[in-house]
Amino acid sequence: MSMIDIQSRAGMIRTMFAASDSGNIDGLLSFLTDDVLLFFGNEDAVRGKAAVKAQARQVTSRLKGVRHEIHEIWHVGNNADVVIAQMTVHYTRLDASTVSLPCCNIFRLSGDLIADYRIYMDVSPVFV
Numbered sequence: 001m002s003m004i005d006i007q008s009r010a011g012m013i014r015t016m017f018a019a020s021d022s023g024n025i026d027g028l029l030s031f032l033t034d035d036v037l038l039f040f041g042n043e044d045a046v047r048g049k050a051a052v053k054a055q056a057r058q059v060t061s062r063l064k065g066v067r068h069e070i071h072e073i074w075h076v077g078n079n080a081d082v083v084i085a086q087m088t089v090h091y092t093r094l095d096a097s098t099v100s101l102p103c104c105n106i107f108r109l110s111g112d113l114i115a116d117y118r119i120y121m122d123v124s125p126v127f128v
Contacts (some may be wrong), residue, residue: 010073013107015111016114017068025056032114039118054116062127065092068103081109091126099126
């Protein structure tokens, strides 16, 4: 795996989160395969872009904003198709208060798109 592959995968993840943080759900979806599998915390897994879009709209409708502060992006061994991102996610509630939570995401790519997207965090403090 070349350094270019590693940098391009990390750049792709950063660009995807920038789209998400700006509220551009369709931009976020452009980084996913049509049959993407998404696991978010302890919620049931969803499959496909339409299901991911519905879940994203449900979450964002209850918030003023979300910002992903990326701390580290790693690859598993020499496999450019498995990417791990460690972050703090800053949620701005409708009342303008904020909650910041630790998060770790694991992405498995197929070609240049994310086919398996796993979000490991407890988002419940945001909606208390």
